[in-house]
Amino acid sequence: MVSKFAAGVLVAASLFHAAVVDAAKPTTAEDIKKSLETNGLDISKLPSTAGYEIATDSGINTGPQHCNLLCPALARIFPGQTLTRNQSLLFSNWTDAFWSQQQEETTPQCIFQPRSAVEVSSSVLLAELFTCSFAIKSGGHAAFAGSSSIENGLNIDLSKLNGITLSQDQSVVEVGPGNRWVDVYDHLLPYNLSVIGGRVSDIGIGGLTTGGGISFFSQIYGWACDNVVNYEVVLASGAVVNVNTTSNPDLYWALRGGGNNFGIVTRFDLSTHSQGPLWSGTLIYTPDKTDQLIENFYNYGVNAATDPKSAIIMNWAYAEGTFLGVADIEYADSTINPPIFQSFTNISTVENTMAVRTLSEVTDMFKQSNPDGLRESYWTATFSLTKDMVSFLVKTFEEESIRAANATSYTPALVLQIISTDVTKQMQKNGGNALGLSPSDGNLLLLNLSFMWAEIADDNLILDILGAITAKSIAYAKANGLYKEYLYMNYASQYQAVLPSYGRENFERLQKVSQTYDPLQVFQRLQPGYFKLTKQPPNATYPSS
Numbered sequence: 001m002v003s004k005f006a007a008g009v010l011v012a013a014s015l016f017h018a019a020v021v022d023a024a025k026p027t028t029a030e031d032i033k034k035s036l037e038t039n040g041l042d043i044s045k046l047p048s049t050a051g052y053e054i055a056t057d058s059g060i061n062t063g064p065q066h067c068n069l070l071c072p073a074l075a076r077i078f079p080g081q082t083l084t085r086n087q088s089l090l091f092s093n094w095t096d097a098f099w100s101q102q103q104e105e106t107t108p109q110c111i112f113q114p115r116s117a118v119e120v121s122s123s124v125l126l127a128e129l130f131t132c133s134f135a136i137k138s139g140g141h142a143a144f145a146g147s148s149s150i151e152n153g154l155n156i157d158l159s160k161l162n163g164i165t166l167s168q169d170q171s172v173v174e175v176g177p178g179n180r181w182v183d184v185y186d187h188l189l190p191y192n193l194s195v196i197g198g199r200v201s202d203i204g205i206g207g208l209t210t211g212g213g214i215s216f217f218s219q220i221y222g223w224a225c226d227n228v229v230n231y232e233v234v235l236a237s238g239a240v241v242n243v244n245t246t247s248n249p250d251l252y253w254a255l256r257g258g259g260n261n262f263g264i265v266t267r268f269d270l271s272t273h274s275q276g277p278l279w280s281g282t283l284i285y286t287p288d289k290t291d292q293l294i295e296n297f298y299n300y301g302v303n304a305a306t307d308p309k310s311a312i313i314m315n316w317a318y319a320e321g322t323f324l325g326v327a328d329i330e331y332a333d334s335t336i337n338p339p340i341f342q343s344f345t346n347i348s349t350v351e352n353t354m355a356v357r358t359l360s361e362v363t364d365m366f367k368q369s370n371p372d373g374l375r376e377s378y379w380t381a382t383f384s385l386t387k388d389m390v391s392f393l394v395k396t397f398e399e400e401s402i403r404a405a406n407a408t409s410y411t412p413a414l415v416l417q418i419i420s421t422d423v424t425k426q427m428q429k430n431g432g433n434a435l436g437l438s439p440s441d442g443n444l445l446l447l448n449l450s451f452m453w454a455e456i457a458d459d460n461l462i463l464d465i466l467g468a469i470t471a472k473s474i475a476y477a478k479a480n481g482l483y484k485e486y487l488y489m490n491y492a493s494q495y496q497a498v499l500p501s502y503g504r505e506n507f508e509r510l511q512k513v514s515q516t517y518d519p520l521q522v523f524q525r526l527q528p529g530y531f532k533l534t535k536q537p538p539n540a541t542y543p544s545s
């Protein structure tokens with residue numbers, strides 16, 4: 001059955017003068033070559049694929065890989081846009097530019113830097129033709145190896161897709177995934193406008209938005225994925241399509257949190273809002289304030305929805321032998337010390353950086369505490385908000401994290417945020433997102449365990465600590481009726497089964513959308529990294545109870 005969406009794909013594809021492949025039809029090498037020619041590629045430059053079967057099984061086995069044929073061909077067809085291991089200095093400069101050491105250590109066979117959606121389309125079609133596994137990199141801030149990097153495969157780097165265009169009426173800004181959030185904030189600053197995006201300046205547009213995207217202003221507008229009015233997407237067929245509430249609406253829903261499973265987004269059209277400078281900064285407290293901070297944070301969570309301009313990121317971090325409390329506080333306008341934060345500002349601090357700043361300044365400031373090049377792991381879970389749950393998390397974090405106290409450059413952090421009912425209300429707009437959250441869940445407590453360290457020798461101990469804190473917290477929550485299955489993709493570890501956590505109905509719907517737009521399951525088979533629909537971590541049932 002050819003669904004109405006597949007038909008929509010065809011119409012949109014011809015509109016874009018890009019490859020036209022019926023998304024519902026099995027693709028042969030001849031189909032792919034035709035699409036490559038439509039994209040303007042000289043296929044006579046390609047090595048013969050005779051003797052290679054295009055793997056079409058929907059399992060995870062990708063069969064023999066032929067990146068060793070594809071990489072030199074890409075280098076011939078796109079010189080200046082392809083980096084191979086032969087160019088050792090440029091190549092290692094590129095691999096060094098990931099945020100985490102684990103991703104930097106992952107070595108692709110070649111890197112391709114497309115300059116247009118059509119070139120992205122050609123690279124995906126070529127990866128299919130030669131059965132070469134690939135990964136997509138936007139800002140490169142995902143933590144674990146293989147998230148946006150790939151050992152021995154093709155790394156598609158979207159950094160050259162870095163356009164930013166504000167619409168005539170200023171209501172929408174078209175943003176390429178090669179930008180970092182601060183580029184967009186800087187661009188919109190002179191107009192007193194902004195968008196819903198990341199809180200650290202150099203985070204990428206692509207990963208943050210396809211996984212959800214928490215901003216300072218999410219109580220007012222929802223998450224980043226809820227504020228995309230249109231996605232331009234390269235599908236497995238090579239077609240370049242618009243995805244919005246009226247064009248491919250099923251895919252629009254799926255892209256709101258479904259990650260890298262459906263296609264490559266080559267442009268995010270983001271809704272703008274008025275935004276001036278904001279009162280924000282960091283308050284740091286000594287360990288004797290912990291009980292008071294737990295009380296304050298819990299009260300904030302209960303009341304957050306009464307003041308949608310407010311946001312708090314509450315951290316406990318280990319540094320130089322003690323656990324400090326760190327509150328990152330933001331108010332969406334220049335109001336100084338509004339009542340909702342006064343329980344935090346009324347207790348004495350060891351440091352207070354609160355000031356009125358532009359959004360760009362705030363995100364640059366938060367970049368200082370997130371250096372590049374260390375080993376990194378983040379883990380997540382979601383709970384109903386109670387004071388005892390917050391206390392349990394703080395206690396368990398302190399008990400467990402101390403076990404690695406001697407690890408070099410060890411910086412463990414327990415980071416807690418509130419997903420208030422204001423946020424989940426906003427998530428329902430324009431048909432809702434895929435995350436499975438609703439205002440009926442009440443105010444939720446989102447766990448982000450974020451650990452940094454320097455030496456590979458400490459990996460096992462630190463991962464064991466992270467697993468233990470997560471498992472104990474979930475067990476406590478289950479025992480007290482506080483467990484919420486949802487795992488936030490952008491904070492999850494490689495050991496967590498993210499997409500099933502969106503709830504059975506949403507998980508099945510996502511799989512259906514994937515079958516419709518990617519019938520040969522290219523984005524499952526050939527793009528193995530990050531959180532997939534068809535493959536869960538070995539201990540996916542973890543934490544069992």
Ligand SMILES: Cc1cc2nc3c(=O)[nH]c(=O)nc-3n(C[C@H](O)[C@H](O)[C@H](O)COP(=O)(O)OP(=O)(O)OC[C@H]3O[C@@H](n4cnc5c(N)ncnc54)[C@H](O)[C@@H]3O)c2cc1C
Binds near residue numbers: 205263530
């Ligand atoms: C210092 C720091 C601060 C952070 N702050 C926030 C925050 O304020 N709010 C928040 O919600 N999260 C935050 N995060 C988490 C962040 O959202 C994720 O790390 C996210 O994956 C980063 O996006 P990226 O583009 O930089 O990542 P990448 O590593 O480039 O990509 C991550 C994944 O997304 C896929 N992907 C990227 N672009 C595309 C695309 N165009 N089409 C399809 N798939 C794509 C990649 O293939 C990869 O699997 C932060 C992380 C760090 C390290």
Ligand SMILES: *[C@@H]1O[C@H](CO)[C@@H](O)[C@H](O)[C@H]1NC(C)=O
Binds near residue numbers: 085
């Ligand atoms: C690297 O250089 C060798 C020797 O010149 C060449 O045979 C090979 O094709 C090159 N590899 C790529 C990927 O260009």
Ligand SMILES: *[C@@H]1O[C@H](CO)[C@@H](O)[C@H](O)[C@H]1NC(C)=O
Binds near residue numbers: 090093094097
């Ligand atoms: C090295 O990488 C950085 C950042 O990734 C980039 O800005 C710079 O241009 C690169 N240098 C070379 C010589 O490629």
Ligand SMILES: *[C@@H]1O[C@H](CO)[C@@H](O)[C@H](O)[C@H]1NC(C)=O
Binds near residue numbers: 190191192276
């Ligand atoms: C932006 O806001 C500032 C301060 O309110 C104002 O002076 C300026 O004129 C505004 N700029 C635009 C383009 O509206």
Ligand SMILES: *[C@@H]1O[C@H](CO)[C@@H](O)[C@H](O)[C@H]1NC(C)=O
Binds near residue numbers: 244
């Ligand atoms: C949705 O996609 C259609 C088809 O390409 C396009 O005409 C329309 O402008 C898009 N809507 C938005 C809001 O971008």
Ligand SMILES: *[C@@H]1O[C@H](CO)[C@@H](O)[C@H](O)[C@H]1NC(C)=O
Binds near residue numbers: 346
């Ligand atoms: C904080 O202190 C201010 C000034 O002393 C006071 O007005 C306010 O009520 C206090 N707020 C809280 C929440 O304690």
Ligand SMILES: *[C@@H]1O[C@H](CO)[C@@H](O)[C@H](O)[C@H]1NC(C)=O
Binds near residue numbers: 402404406
């Ligand atoms: C850290 O090192 C010190 C000094 O060698 C030692 O006394 C302490 O027990 C170590 N702590 C841990 C948690 O290993």
Ligand SMILES: *[C@@H]1O[C@H](CO)[C@@H](O)[C@H](O)[C@H]1NC(C)=O
Binds near residue numbers: 468538
């Ligand atoms: C999950 O599995 C991985 C790989 O086998 C292992 O390293 C990790 O410790 C496990 N995590 C937990 C919490 O059991």
Ligand SMILES: *[C@@H]1O[C@H](CO)[C@@H](O)[C@H](O)[C@H]1NC(C)=O
Binds near residue numbers: 449
């Ligand atoms: C979790 O919180 C810490 C501290 O605020 C932050 O540095 C880190 O980037 C966060 N992790 C993610 C994945 O956002």
